[in-house]
Amino acid sequence: MRSCGIAVIGLGLMGSSALYALTRRGADVLGFDPLAVGDARGSSHGSCRIYRRFNFESEAYTELSDRAFKGWQALEKASGRTILKPSRVLEAGPPGSRLVAASRAAAARKGAIGGPATGTDANAAFPAFNLPANWDVVVQGSGGILMAEAAIGAFREGAEGRIVAAAAKMRPTPGGIRITTPDQEVMAEQVIVAAGPWISAFIPGLGRYLTVTRQAVGWFAPAKPETVGYGEFPIFIIEGQGGVIYGFPDFEGRGVKAAQHDHGPIVGADKWSPPARDDELETVRATLARFVPGAAGPVVDRDICLYTNTVKADVRADDGNEFIIDRLPGDRRILVASPCSGHGAKFASAIGAMLSDMALDPEIDAPEAFRLDRFSGFADQR
Template sequence: MRSQVDAEVIVVGLGAMGSQTLWRLAERGTDVLGIERFVPGHDRGASHGESRIIRSAYAEGAAYVPLVKRAWRLWRELEEASGRSLLERTGALMVGPADSSVIAGPLASARTWDLEYDLLQGAELRERYPQFAHAEGLLGFHERDAGYLRPEEAVTAGVAVAETRGARVVRETAVTEIVPDPDLLRVRTGDREYTARHVVVSVGGWLRGLLPATAPLMTVERRVMGWFRATDPLSFAAERLPVFVHSDASGDRSLYGFPCLDGETVKIGLHTWPGIDEPTDPALGHRPPDRADAERFADAIGRTLTGLDPYPVRMLSCMYALTPDRHFLVGPRRDLPGLTLLGGFSGHGFKFASVIGEIAAEFATTGGTTLPVAPFDPHRFD
């Protein structure tokens, strides 16, 4: 006889991935319980700061394209179910030298999947996008199927819709241990133990603290986002400038940004840049932004854009959970039967959260997935 459990599935961590997993499981009618260390939508993990880019012609590999297409449809479904606006289509502009990953990568994806794009160069690029002050010799790859998501809204919408479909949520409670037992898993918090048939672990940068065996799979780094006053906010409005990524040839200096969303400022982040790869311990919290961050931004803006104050009016810290190959960890762990791992989203995972939630829900309820996730096998580094 199978033993009784507190929930068929427990989702540990309700950030980007966990909130969507909770929603997709609840949508299937699964008896699901979510446990979150803080309150969903908080600013101490990786899923805050008002905006996240979604792109389709995927620079990081053509294998991601079917996933982003499905993610896009699921975000629209969540908008409908929650009545909230989560995703804006602005298009995306990638700017860099012809051999940089921001140009060669999306071009390869677009050709593999027959996606529409425009390639801009020379005067055409500079005239259409005069915000890029130093675009001589660079190319612009523009695609229409891109835009931005509202991360806090997306996380809280996922949890809220899941709760209306019967999911239970335990807030402000950290899971301290997950212990396998025949036929079930035991999930321990400070004062209680919950049992489940399946556990999805989606704790972002906190992974190694919870599952020490995963420590070699991931490093955690602090990243800072900044908001910059525009001299003429209209020239940065979404009608004039889509979401964008700009990189040098080596990829060592790359930044991304959004059109002006508040009528005054433009948000910029440094994806790679000398000096930003500072390890961080999520147990202690990410270090607040400081003068050195502001100076680095001023350098980056001076080299790239025109029409923005080079020093930020505000900044926020966040964290990247990076795998050695910068691809995700999605799938079962053989050392912990009944556990699905979602982690290592390496600074580009948010756009996929809805489809990752669907994949996790499939693993949890059927033991497999119909979506192509072989490149993300958590055992590929063994």
């Protein structure tokens, strides 16, 4: 039977980042994933994600964002690939918007406030928009377009020879964690489970604290292409009556990518089809037509993304949609990595390094906010 010190199950952005970090540190590590880079069933598939330095979800994320930024820069240098394309990020909402206020407060703490502050200002700076004059606006100058598939490719290339392209199952035994694929068995001393929407199948009892939701994504042929090009038009996040809508400049020549961030219907981990329907994209279409008319137009391409979301914790204060990064309380040889809920991708370089640190040093624990014992089903096991 083959053996290794550390196994990584799931090689999306999080798992491939951890595999890469461990490889660079000389660890005896193997990664397992049946999906090739770009396979539409992977949670990290698709060309891009948003990088925000300042995050409305939590001001505590700023330090993690800064660590991730350094990680993306290092990956670019090591791989020769473009990983993070600089882009401004505009966030807008009605007067008193909590989303805008939270991002503005996080930026203010770093002395990074500047640029349009109202709908009137934003419309003048970026002609594609038609925001109400009295709306609140904040613009981050230090955001970017994270080239997700390029990043996964770079991580995997940096771990060449350590990837098993097969689905894996795991079974803890007294002598180690037995990893089984259709063709072989591997005994690992530790396992990092970063299996995205499939993670509940590996961690008993976790499923009750997670939901998987179907998120429709569309690419829209812009009505005014000259107003939405990369470098001129920002990434945008709009909190309107229809919910929170995000989108990208037309940096690929395939239209403006836009989607609804609010959670879609709950589905199973394998419910990637059918493609996004017109009715699922209607709120996005209507929001663009009302607030970003320069980007509005017919849908020219569509996709489905899955969010893996945590529910509200029942042991200590937690509103849900927070990451899980922790050692399994009942078996510390198993590290659980579910930094998802639709806003984790930007942090992957930092989280991979964090997982690497934890696997190599048993004294290191993840931040308290990410621990499993915030859920009653795991609190008693610690």
